[in-house]
Amino acid sequence: MLTNRFSILFFVTTLAALSLQGCNNTQPNTTSKTERKNLECIAPAKPGGGFDLTCRLAANSLKESKLISQPMQVKYLPGGIGALAYNNIVGSRNKDPNIIIAASTGSALNLAQGKFGEYDENAVRWLAALGADFGVVVVNSDSPWQNLGDLMEALKKNPESVVFGAAGSIGSQDWMKASLLAKAAGLDPKQMRFVAYEGGGEALASVLGGQTQVCPCDVSEMKGQLESGKFRILAVLADDRLEDEFAEYPTAVEQGYDVTWPVWRGYYVPPNITEEEYQWWVDKMTKLVETPEFKQELANRGLFPYVTIGSEYETLVKKQVKDFRELVKEIGLSK
Amino acid sequence: MSDRIFAGLMLFFSLYYGWEAYGLKVPFAYDPLGPRAFPLFLAILLAVFSLFVLFRSKSQQVEWPRDRLLLKSVLVIATLVGYGFTLFWLGFILSTAIVSTLLARLFEANWVQSGLGGIALGLVFYALFGWLLQIPLPSGQIFGG
Amino acid sequence: MDILDFLLQGFAVALTPLNLAMALVGGFIGTLVGALPGIGPINGVAVLLPISYTLGLPPETALIMLAGIYYGAEYGGRISSILLNIPGDSSAVMSTLDGYPLAHKGMAGPALALSAISSFIGGTIAVIGLTLFAPLLAEMAIKFGPAEYFSLMIFAFASLAVIVGKNPLKTAIAAVLGVMLATVGVDSGTGVLRYTYGQPELYDGIDFLIVVIGLFAVSEILLLLERAHMGRLIPVAINRTMIKLEEVLACKWTILRSSIIGFIIGVLPGTGASIASAVAYSTEKRLNDSEGTFGKGDFRGLAAPEAANNAAAGGAFVPMLTLGIPGSGTTAILLGALLLYNIQPGPMLFAQQPEIAGGLIASMYIGNLMLLVLNLPMVGLFARILLIPNWLLVPGIAVMAFVGVFSVHGSMVSILFVLAIGVFGYFLRKLKYSLIPFILGFVLGELMEENLRRALAISGGDMGILFQSQISQSLWVLTFSIVIILPIVRLLFRRRLLEKQKT
Numbered sequence: 001m002l003t004n005r006f007s008i009l010f011f012v013t014t015l016a017a018l019s020l021q022g023c024n025n026t027q028p029n030t031t032s033k034t035e036r037k038n039l040e041c042i043a044p045a046k047p048g049g050g051f052d053l054t055c056r057l058a059a060n061s062l063k064e065s066k067l068i069s070q071p072m073q074v075k076y077l078p079g080g081i082g083a084l085a086y087n088n089i090v091g092s093r094n095k096d097p098n099i100i101i102a103a104s105t106g107s108a109l110n111l112a113q114g115k116f117g118e119y120d121e122n123a124v125r126w127l128a129a130l131g132a133d134f135g136v137v138v139v140n141s142d143s144p145w146q147n148l149g150d151l152m153e154a155l156k157k158n159p160e161s162v163v164f165g166a167a168g169s170i171g172s173q174d175w176m177k178a179s180l181l182a183k184a185a186g187l188d189p190k191q192m193r194f195v196a197y198e199g200g201g202e203a204l205a206s207v208l209g210g211q212t213q214v215c216p217c218d219v220s221e222m223k224g225q226l227e228s229g230k231f232r233i234l235a236v237l238a239d240d241r242l243e244d245e246f247a248e249y250p251t252a253v254e255q256g257y258d259v260t261w262p263v264w265r266g267y268y269v270p271p272n273i274t275e276e277e278y279q280w281w282v283d284k285m286t287k288l289v290e291t292p293e294f295k296q297e298l299a300n301r302g303l304f305p306y307v308t309i310g311s312e313y314e315t316l317v318k319k320q321v322k323d324f325r326e327l328v329k330e331i332g333l334s335k
Numbered sequence: 336m337s338d339r340i341f342a343g344l345m346l347f348f349s350l351y352y353g354w355e356a357y358g359l360k361v362p363f364a365y366d367p368l369g370p371r372a373f374p375l376f377l378a379i380l381l382a383v384f385s386l387f388v389l390f391r392s393k394s395q396q397v398e399w400p401r402d403r404l405l406l407k408s409v410l411v412i413a414t415l416v417g418y419g420f421t422l423f424w425l426g427f428i429l430s431t432a433i434v435s436t437l438l439a440r441l442f443e444a445n446w447v448q449s450g451l452g453g454i455a456l457g458l459v460f461y462a463l464f465g466w467l468l469q470i471p472l473p474s475g476q477i478f479g480g
Numbered sequence: 481m482d483i484l485d486f487l488l489q490g491f492a493v494a495l496t497p498l499n500l501a502m503a504l505v506g507g508f509i510g511t512l513v514g515a516l517p518g519i520g521p522i523n524g525v526a527v528l529l530p531i532s533y534t535l536g537l538p539p540e541t542a543l544i545m546l547a548g549i550y551y552g553a554e555y556g557g558r559i560s561s562i563l564l565n566i567p568g569d570s571s572a573v574m575s576t577l578d579g580y581p582l583a584h585k586g587m588a589g590p591a592l593a594l595s596a597i598s599s600f601i602g603g604t605i606a607v608i609g610l611t612l613f614a615p616l617l618a619e620m621a622i623k624f625g626p627a628e629y630f631s632l633m634i635f636a637f638a639s640l641a642v643i644v645g646k647n648p649l650k651t652a653i654a655a656v657l658g659v660m661l662a663t664v665g666v667d668s669g670t671g672v673l674r675y676t677y678g679q680p681e682l683y684d685g686i687d688f689l690i691v692v693i694g695l696f697a698v699s700e701i702l703l704l705l706e707r708a709h710m711g712r713l714i715p716v717a718i719n720r721t722m723i724k725l726e727e728v729l730a731c732k733w734t735i736l737r738s739s740i741i742g743f744i745i746g747v748l749p750g751t752g753a754s755i756a757s758a759v760a761y762s763t764e765k766r767l768n769d770s771e772g773t774f775g776k777g778d779f780r781g782l783a784a785p786e787a788a789n790n791a792a793a794g795g796a797f798v799p800m801l802t803l804g805i806p807g808s809g810t811t812a813i814l815l816g817a818l819l820l821y822n823i824q825p826g827p828m829l830f831a832q833q834p835e836i837a838g839g840l841i842a843s844m845y846i847g848n849l850m851l852l853v854l855n856l857p858m859v860g861l862f863a864r865i866l867l868i869p870n871w872l873l874v875p876g877i878a879v880m881a882f883v884g885v886f887s888v889h890g891s892m893v894s895i896l897f898v899l900a901i902g903v904f905g906y907f908l909r910k911l912k913y914s915l916i917p918f919i920l921g922f923v924l925g926e927l928m929e930e931n932l933r934r935a936l937a938i939s940g941g942d943m944g945i946l947f948q949s950q951i952s953q954s955l956w957v958l959t960f961s962i963v964i965i966l967p968i969v970r971l972l973f974r975r976r977l978l979e980k981q982k983t
Contacts, residue, residue, distance in 0.1 A: 046888060075471055076888060080666075080683025084891075087680055117680060163938055169671035170362070194365045195626070195937045196669050198930075205803065209622035211938060225804060332362075341911055345653065352660060352675075361672055366933040367941035370667035370674060373929045377660050384653045392649060397910055404709045408702055412899060415698070415878060419895040422882070435875035442708060444871035452872050460879050468513065468524075470887045 036280075039072040041267070042101045044085030046078045053301055054102035054265045057130060058288075061298075065291040067284055082107050086116045089270050090123045097277035100127060100267040106173050108317055112324035113171055121321040124268040125278055126314040128285040131298050132306030135177045135237030135261030136222060137252070138215045140207050141230055148235040148255045151214065155185040159192055165203045165212025169196040171328075174203070177216035177237060177261050179331050184257045189331050207231070218263060219246060220302040237261040242304065264306055266313065282310040337397040342388035345381060353378030407441055414438055426475020427465065432457035486838030487611065490540075494842045499544050502537070503843070506545035507850040510552020515559040515862075516880050517566045517697060519887060524549045525817065539823065540839045546817055547840075547847030551603060554793050555851045558595045558786060563588060563865050564877060566696045570688055571753030571789035573919050574761045576696075578774065578781030585777050588863035589721030594779055595786045596855045597728055598735045602787035603848040605739040606746065606794025610801075611841055617747045617795075618802035624748050626934035627945045631955035632748075633928035636755050638959045639762035640917055647912070654913045658921025659928075661686060668926075669933045681893050689888055690898050691922055695915050697881040698902020701874050703909065708870055721860035731783040734764050742788030746795025753792040754923050760788030766966070794844070801825045801837065 039062075041055035052074065059072040077085040085101055093099065101124075111121045137148060145151045155162050159182075166174035175196075179189035195212055197203040200221040206212040208230060219242065225231055226245065235252040236242060237260050242249070252259045269281060288294050289307045298305065308316055356374035364370065400408050414437045421430040436453030444452065465472045493499065506528070513524035525546060532542045557568030562579035575595065582591040609617070624632075640655060641648060664675040665685030676682040738760035745756040764784040765774045774781045800811045804825045818825055829837050868876070885894055905915060932946075939945035947953060 073471055077891065078684060078687075078889065079891075080680040083680040083683055088891075117678075160940055169666070169668055170365075171671045190363050192365075193937065193940060195934045196365075197934070198668070201804070205622050205799070206625065208803070209625055211625035337911060341907070345657075355675065359672060359674065361670060364670045366669055366937035368933050368936060370670050370672045373932075374660070374663050374674065377656055377663070381653065381656045381660070384649060384656065387649055388653070392647075395912065397912075399910070400706060400709075404706060407705060407709065411701060411705055412903060415899050416896065418878070418882060419892050419899070422886070422895070423892060431879055435879065438875040438878060439871040442705065442871035442874055444869070448871065453875065456872075456875055456879060460883065464519075464883050464887075468519065470519070470883065472883070472886070 036068070036098055037070055038098050039068060039070070040099045041072055041074050042085055042089075042099055043074060043076050044078065044082035044101060044103075046076060050104060050265070051082070051102040052076070054104065054130075054267070057265070057297055057301055057303070058100065058102075058267065061288060061291070061294040061296075062284065064297070065288060065293040067288055067291075080115070081110055083110065083116045086119060086124070089268075090119045094270045094272040096270050097273045097280075100269055100281065102265070103268050104265050105261075105263045105320070108320045109171070109173060109176065109324050112321045112328055115171075121318050124271050125273065126317045127267045127269050127278075127281050128309040128313050129264040129266030129306060129316075130285070130289065130294075131265045131301070131303030133263040133265070133303060134219045134242065135173075135263065136217055136219045136249075137177075137181065137234040137237070138204070138207060138217050138222065138231050139213060139234055140210065141232045142210075143213065143232060145234065146232075147250075148252055148257060151234055152181075152185045152257065155182065155187060155192070159187055162214060163193040163195060163212040164214050164216060165195050165197060165206040166216050167197055167200040167203045170194075172196075173261070173263065174216045176327070176331075177259075178214075180259045180261070181216065181257075183331065184252075184259055204231070219304075222246075223302050235259075262306070264308070265303060266308075266317075285309050336394055337399070338392070338394040339389055342385045346385040346389065349378045349381035349385060352381070411438065411441055414441070423473045424476050426478055427472040428457040428461050429475060431460060484611075486834040487842055488838075490838035490840070490842030491845075493540050493839055494544055494846045499541050499843075500846070502541050502545040503548045503846050503850045504854060506548025507552040507847065507854045508548075510549035510554075511556035511559075511851070511855060512552075513549075514553030514556020514568055516556075517560050517564075517568050517693060517877075517884055519568075519880075519884050524553055525814065539836075540843070542817070543840055544843040544846060546814060547843040548850050550793070550814065551599075551790075551844075551847045551851045552854070554603070554790055555596060555599050555855055558599070559592065559862055559865075562591050562595065562782075563862070564697075565700055566877070566881075567692055567919075570692070570919075570923050571757055571785075571792070573692070573754060573916060574757040574785035574789075575782060577761065577785075577916065578776070578778050581775070581777030582779070582782060583863075583866060587720075587777070588866055589859050590723035590727065590779075591782055592859040592862055593721075593723040593856060594728065594731070594783055596852055596859070597723070598731065598738075598783040598787040599790040600848060600852040601735050602739040602742055602790035603794050603851070604845070605736075605787075606743045606791040606797075607841060607844045607848060609743050609791075610794060610797055610844075614798050614802050617798050621747050621799050622803065623949070624951065625949075626931040626938065628949060628951045628955070629748075629931040630928060630935055630946060631952040631959070632745075632755070633924055633931065635955050635959045636758060636920075636924055637928070638963050639759055640920060641963075650911075650913045651917045654908065654915070655917040655921035655925075658918040658923075659925030661691065662922045662926040663929070668930050669937070681891070681897075685926075686897070686901075687888065687894070688923065690885060690894055691901055692919060693881045693885060694898040694901030695905035695908075695919065697877055698899060699905035699909050699915075701877060702902075702906045704870055704874060721863060727779055731780050734768070734780045734783050735787040738764065738784040738787040739791040742791030743795040745788075746792025747798045752796060753789040754920070756792035756795075757785035757789040758920055760784045766962075797844070801829055801840070804829075 041059050043051040043055040045051040055074045059074050062068045063071050077088060079085065082103070089101055108121070110116055137151070139145055139151070145154060151162070164178040166172070166178060168174045175194065178192060178194055182189045182192045195206070197206060200217050203212070203215045204217060204221065204225070207215045219236065222231065222233065233249045235255060236246065236249050238251055239253065239260055241247055241251060269278060286309055353375055356371050356378065359371050361369050361371065414434055418430060418434040421433070424430070425433070432453040435456040436449045439449035439452050440446070461472065464470045509524050509528060513519045528545065528549060532545060537545070554571070557572040558575050558579065561567045561572045561575040562583050565576050565580040567573045567576055579591050579595065582588070637655070641651065662685065664682055665673070666683055667674055673683065741760045741763060742753070742756040745759060746752060761781065761784045764780055768774070768780055796811045800815055804815070815825060823833070823836050881898065882895055885898055908915060908918065935945050936943070947956065
């Protein structure tokens, strides 16, 4: 019965893909150079997550800074942490000049592990990264570990005494952060104790409740948790110290452990748009990042300034995917 | 009888489901169970329950649709499948109007009722979802959307 | 100043005409999105949030409107459960059990009214609980680790057996099938793909919305067709539109117990309203169902899940406000909304910004009240949905279901998947398998596996962790008593009764 259902599903999927492709040839892609209608940002996830936030950042700030006259719609295409949207854009909507799709460091990590199916990082055009978040190593304030060194000592002495509580399973960003820490302590990442939760909130709660000891979280998740004194930040996984309220926390690098994890938030566009159409987006983004409206929207969303646009960004993403591929192999997760 | 056939199918399904779980390749896991144990357990559970239904329980009569009703049931599903396909092509209003008309016909309304009802539903739901709740609805590829 | 003073101040703010009007608007939009199957509070909040931000509404007004949407949607979700047998979200599943039979006895109006009243009481008890005990409960919630969650799941599954009773074997099979469907997708522990057949559509698992709309809405359409064809479609009469005071009073202990159960379970992050309503229903059935009326249109069978799921919705605010950890999808959206207004929920909210906390809680009282004020007079109007002829109702159901799926997934494949599940649901219903254990299995099964494996990952494989804490131990005792001791007691009781009748 159920097996039948899956073969039916497979059948209709194929049909669906064919029909979508068939229809797409007739898609109009002639729009004037300066003004465009029906702009869309696709969040490859359900409403409410990080990709939604990334899309709303572009949609709201483009509109508020009056760089576009008509609002940009945010649409959702959840499935396989972005795999579905990636396949859909490359496979069928590959000529649509009016859409941008939200992406993040996580997308690059997935591409490196081949989780987006047959397509790799060269299958789309990378447009821009507009903001960033950073990894952070957090423990309960009751924890005996005062700095990253203490944690590393404990890891070396007895790997079983340190349980990582993270938002995401093996191969996710949080797991990579934990693995990099374990490696820095001279451990095989397979030796650590690691528990995957649904999201950063649950992982932090487990540190608070004492079920786990360390959360390899993101800085944005720590906003508003700092004053309470319930958590202790052992290290920020950025190259340099952050600004404002996070300035007092040392990086891992300055504590002698070369572990960084910046999380950029950006966008890609379909692969077969013309150079002119790509340049239109690059111009808009370049103008956007200078506006006060954008800076306000960025701060509202708890992101840090991090701007890379156009070819510079394409190079960055491709290099990052390549690095991740190496890293994943090194850690022992290659396929 | 229907109960037994269904139980038989469930038994086969549980074997397939368990076999599929058994064949999962796991690089490594941090918990001793891994991704295979739980589905295997479920497969065994379903197999045991199905065997019980198959051999022990009293089967009850089920009246399955026949003749015209069977045809109509298939047509209802076919219409809904058609809805899925035409939604992107004809756009929300048009495909909703057509599909609603056909469904109304299958529920014994006359052509006038069905047609007017279909058009009304297309427009009313567009106003409700597309305009009031701002849910992005397909505008139809034949209209260039 | 004390938190209660701030609460009073909050009321002073909330009771201005503008804010009351916005609470009403929020309640109306909320009821609307809640009543449409597949469209939930998430859509309502997500649509209105940017609008209220652009309009430049002050934070407290926006909060009040959001609370209105939240409570309105929680209530609106019951309308389709009761009238059409199609639950709008996972917490409304249990309301179909007695709500739909009630509607078919001509009691749609009273059922809707009772649902509004129990929702209101459940919601209010939760807000009172939130006001008085929030920090204390937050401490309890974080002590609830994977091992404790696992024992709670076992308890919930054990309760299931009582919920839909006649054929325990079929209940068990339906539940196992539901759990099996939930194993599709990325395994959350290892990232391994299970039963995805290379389809990216399936990587994240099958969405609850797709399952519930397919199982309930599509199979309902087919059964309606069948009943119409066989001439077995009894036209539904509307006997009366208002509920009688004595009918509400007859449910008072049910509502009170269920509210407390709902609130406590709702406080635990990630579990939420569906478990709360299932546990409350089974508790009431066990306590009250001496005549076997539950499941056939018993007012108490409707009041229990309704009070519980609204209390749970209120309980979900506890971890969000005190810890900054959202307890459900909707509270996650609300958390985002608060952040937009630079309000950071978390341990410091009550200490540093008590005026905001007070305003927020006041707005929850108001939002809850609005739901009652707005919906009670409309009960008769909603009940008239039942008078819509099938030829208009069925396309309506189909369109709403499709738009619901479309708004979240935007792909045709998911729509076709809904239909496939719907046909399967039709076969299940024809063969007298209840859909309730299937859908609860689908919701709870995943949590059960995840938490079992998390617990074992923490302990490094030592099963002892499952029985270590006092919370888990008490849950195991509870489970043991309802599975083994209670049936024995009942058996002895019955035997004694028989002996008495003989003499």
